[in-house]
Structures are given as structure tokens and as C-alpha cells.
Amino acid sequence: MSIALVTHPDYVKHQTGPGHPERPERMRAISAAVEASGLQEHLAQITPEPVDADVLERVHHRSYIDRVKNLAVEGGGHLDPDTVVSALSFDVARLAAGGALRAVSSVMEEHRAAFAVVRPPGHHARPSQGMGFCLFNNVAVAAAEARERYGLRRISIVDWDVHHGNGTQEMFYRDRSVLYMSTHQEYWYPGTGSIDEHGEGEGEGFTLNIPLPAGTGDEGYRLVFEEIVLPVLDAFAPQLLLISAGYDAHADDPLGGMVLTRAGFRRLAELLVTSAGRHEARLAAVLEGGYHLAHLGRSVVATLEAFTGGTALNGETDEPHSELPYQQVATRVRAIRSAARNYWNI
Ligand SMILES: [Zn+2]
Secondary structure (H helix, E strand, C coil): CCEEEECCHHHHHCCCCCCCCCCCHHHHHHHHHHHHHCCHHHEEEECCCCCCHHHHCCCCCHHHHHHHHHHHHCCEEEEECCEEEECCHHHHHHHHHHHHHHHHHHHHHCCCEEEECCCCCCCCCECCECECCECCCHHHHHHHHHHHHHCCCCEEEEECCCCCCHHHHHHCCCCCCEEEEEEEECCCCCCCCCCCCCCCHHHCCCEEEEEECCCCEHHHHHHHHHHHHHHHHHHHCCCEEEEEECCCCECCCCCCCCEECHHHHHHHHHHHHHHHHHCCCEEEEEECCCCCHHHHHHHHHHHHHHHHCCCCCCCCCCCCCCCCCHHHHHHHHHHHHHHHCCCCCC
């Protein structure tokens, strides 16, 4: 019952071009940090397979899948100014979705928890539009397949990336079997994720957005998790808990304005480990963003520390960062809690 670390050497073959923050070196930084951590004895290294187009079709339209494929066959192109398809990207993106899927099958069948270290990331990918560095929505593919293959009826996705996972939200907006909860920086890319977006129809209440002011750090996030995320998980009682694990809310990340540290990420992961344990939920994390190479590696290790219960050898802490006054986050938390009470007994 060790922890599964799902990754593949081919993830570096998705080429985004010079100067792009979502670069192959992200994978190398994470493997180097894991190697230096001394945590390997707790980790089972697993190599995934690419998913077929029919698995992608659970959340993406066929015409969009074909578009990405054709762009790759033609040698590459752009889906938007930030989102690149290179010659091998179709295969690598199917392999990224395969990584998320393998993380789920490993926790359903064998391991206590899993982390899929994949690229390209996925949570901005919409049913028929890739954007924000994302081609296919890895975590959504995994959630849809978990429902199909294992008959799960209560899956939760907690997305702590600094950006709102607009693609994931859209895919499950009318769906009560997948509870999507996102913490993200307010008024930030891609502009969605307001408190008023809370699902529709059958899915009303099963999308919960927690936009936070820039400058929120370890204490603020802890408050959000303890006061909103965990109580709602208690009410929902997930069978599978997925984390859209982005690390661009780190204090030194170039693409975000939050001030989380690696200790903060470890704490959030520990809270979710405890919550999953309480509900006998399987737990799997899927990598999203995170663009400061050294901190990305260390923050993934911090998450793995929480999963394994171990301590990394390179356990030094980050520089302390001054975070937003606690009261400011507390006021936001009260407002969101009160809105969430329309749907949840928290
Ligand atoms: Zn992000």
C-alpha cells in the first residue's frame, strides 16, 4: 500500500517553444527534487499508457480531439497565443490524460494515494477548446472514467492551482456526481470562477468557487480549507478525492500573486489526506501549473511528504512571506460559507 508516483519520460516531448513557462524542464525539476528527497522507498513508480480518443470523448468533443491531432500531424501550431501543439503533442497529451487515469486505477485497485506528475496540464481545457497551456483535461478525463469503470457516484475535485479551472467546471457544471471546488486568485486568468458560478440544474451547488485576494498565504488557505473545503467534503462524503494540484500559488511563482510556501502546500495536502481517510475515499493528485522550477519540485515533494507521512531529506523551509491580514481572508470565508449553506449543511 505504498504511494504511486505516475510519470513518463515522454512528457518532455511536448514542446512549447523558447521562453514558455510551461516547459519540459518542469518535469526534470520535479524528478530531481523527488530523487533528492529520499522519499522513493515509499513510492511505487508507475509508467502510464496513452488514452484512446474514445476515452477523451467522455469530456471532449470529437471535432476538437481531431483538431489537435491534425495540428500535430501537420507539424504543430497554436490553439491560442499561449497554447502550443507541437508535432508530438497529441500523443503526449493523450499520455498526460493516461497518467491521470492510471493514478485513479492505482488508488482504486492497490495504492493508498497517487500523484500523477504529467504535462501538458489540463484544467483550462474546455470540451472543444484548449487554452491556458492545456490540451486535454486530464483530471476530468480521470473523473469521468472513474465513474464509468468503477461506477463511482460521488467524486470530488479540489483544485488549488492559482487559476480557476474553467474547463473542469464547465465539464461537470450540470452534474451532481462530481463536486468541483476551486481556490484561485480573484480577477486573474481566465476570469471565471466567481462565487455566483455554483452549478446548474442537477448540478446546482456541486460547483463551489472560492476566489481569494492576491496575497493569501499559508494561514489564509488553511482557514479556507478548514472552514469551507473540509466541511463540504464531509457533507458530500466522496468516494474518490482528486486534487488538481497546481503550484503556481507559491509565493515565488512568476504567474501568480499568492504567497503559499511549501509548508503551506504540505498542510493543505495533509488536510485532504485526513478528509479522504474519514470518508474512506481514494486520493489522487494530478499536476496542473507551477512555473518556478525549484519551488515546483520542492512543493510536489511537500505534497508527497503528506501522502507518505515521511519527511524529505531536503526539508529546509521557504523564506517567510508576509501574507494578507488574516481578517481580510476571514471576511471572504464567511461570505462564501454563508453562500454555500444554500446547498450544504456546514
Ligand atoms: Zn495555474
